[in-house]
Amino acid sequence: MAKHLRKIIQAGWGLLSNAYVRGFLPGQPFIYSGALKHFCVPGMNCYSCPGALGACPVGALQAVLAGRQRKFPAYVLGYLAAVGLLAGRFICGWLCLFGLIQELLYKIPLPKITIPERVDRPLRYLKYAVLLVLVVGLPLLYRSEYGAGDPFFCKYLCPVGTLEAGVPLVLMNDMLRPALGWLFRWKMLLLIVCILASILIYRPFCKYICPLGAFYSLFRKMSLVRMHVDTDACINCGACSKICGMRVDPHLAPNSAECIRCGECMRVCPVNALSFARAAGKQEKAAVH
Amino acid sequence: MNREFPEKLTVILLLAAVCLCIFGAATGEMEDVFIKAVNICMECIGLG
Ligand code: SF4
Ligand code: SF4
Ligand code: SF4
Numbered sequence: 001m002a003k004h005l006r007k008i009i010q011a012g013w014g015l016l017s018n019a020y021v022r023g024f025l026p027g028q029p030f031i032y033s034g035a036l037k038h039f040c041v042p043g044m045n046c047y048s049c050p051g052a053l054g055a056c057p058v059g060a061l062q063a064v065l066a067g068r069q070r071k072f073p074a075y076v077l078g079y080l081a082a083v084g085l086l087a088g089r090f091i092c093g094w095l096c097l098f099g100l101i102q103e104l105l106y107k108i109p110l111p112k113i114t115i116p117e118r119v120d121r122p123l124r125y126l127k128y129a130v131l132l133v134l135v136v137g138l139p140l141l142y143r144s145e146y147g148a149g150d151p152f153f154c155k156y157l158c159p160v161g162t163l164e165a166g167v168p169l170v171l172m173n174d175m176l177r178p179a180l181g182w183l184f185r186w187k188m189l190l191l192i193v194c195i196l197a198s199i200l201i202y203r204p205f206c207k208y209i210c211p212l213g214a215f216y217s218l219f220r221k222m223s224l225v226r227m228h229v230d231t232d233a234c235i236n237c238g239a240c241s242k243i244c245g246m247r248v249d250p251h252l253a254p255n256s257a258e259c260i261r262c263g264e265c266m267r268v269c270p271v272n273a274l275s276f277a278r279a280a281g282k283q284e285k286a287a288v289h
Numbered sequence: 290m291n292r293e294f295p296e297k298l299t300v301i302l303l304l305a306a307v308c309l310c311i312f313g314a315a316t317g318e319m320e321d322v323f324i325k326a327v328n329i330c331m332e333c334i335g336l337g
Pocket of ligand 2: 229233234235236237238239240241250251268269270271272273274
């Protein structure tokens with residue numbers, strides 16, 4: 001049960017946040033338009049998904065930045081910072097539907113690829129560039145001749161929107177099909193690459209591309225959910241590093257930017273040296289030793 | 290020396306983040322998010 005608890009929570013949250021059944025009925029393209037859409041969900045979840053009950057935080061951030069008034073996005077940034085300070089990338093491990101989808105794809109029994117370290121390490125910085133350029137910079141700076149901005153990440157890169165919104169809406173509604181052009185084909189290509197990569201590599205979108213994971217990782221050392229290593233108990237067996245799909249060495253770097261707080265390492269540690277514990281508790285313990 | 294980030298400071302920052310969020314909501318930003326989220330986003334689905 002404990003082994004499956006995370007999957008149950010991930011799936012339960014994914015279903016709950018996309019529980020608008022009416023959106024999936026054939027007919028006119030229709031999405032939920034009730035009051036819950038004022039609020040963002042914590043993970044990547046396209047607001048144009050026919051079932052989505054909340055707003056996508058990355059889409060919302062771009063929408064405000066790309067608005068005609070160029071407002072400072074206090075509401076969305078404050079929300080994201082609060083989630084980051086509370087939980088950080090714990091959201092990635094437990095409350096993001098797209099994270100779960102990638103994990104399930106990785107379970108398909110095909111040979112897996114290990115990206116060489118010299119390629120993997122620099123590629124991990126790509127998600128910060130995506131955050132800075134496509135989510136913040138271009139939506140803020142670019143304006144068309146009519147004064148309209150563009151959500152660059154959503155428009156040109158995000159496979160979540162294509163999977164959760166583009167594909168179901170186009171499949172269910174004949175009237176959208178004539179409008180499909182090069183942009184849809186480009187985004188479908190990205191989605192297919194993302195799906196294939198997820199079968200071969202553990203969570204490639206989370207590791208290399210996701211701007212939300214990049215943002216939450218900034219809070220890795222500050223968030224209330226933190227990981228601690230009891231260095232006295234640790235026998236340096238390496239079991240934790242071996243099980244970690246994100247290629248973190250939790251006994252050496254428990255608050256790595258890449259740790260999604262999935263807790264798999266805690267489950268396999270033979271001496272229970274790893275835990276989610278409060279910073280204050282650990283400091284008191286350190287003072288006694 | 291690997292000192293932990295003080296939890297009290299996290300709580301203070303958390304309160305500041307919540308205030309920022311409330312300030313944004315009070316200046317109408319929640320409506321901007323709402324309007325974007327209740328209309329099918331052509332960019333998200335790859336139509337525009
Ligand atoms: S990195 Fe992005 S897609 Fe992956 S789990 Fe985190 S928020 Fe979701
Ligand atoms: S599994 Fe536990 S004991 Fe082994 S190296 Fe990791 S933290 Fe230390
Ligand atoms: S270090 Fe542990 S909690 Fe973090 S991603 Fe790896 S297995 Fe999950």
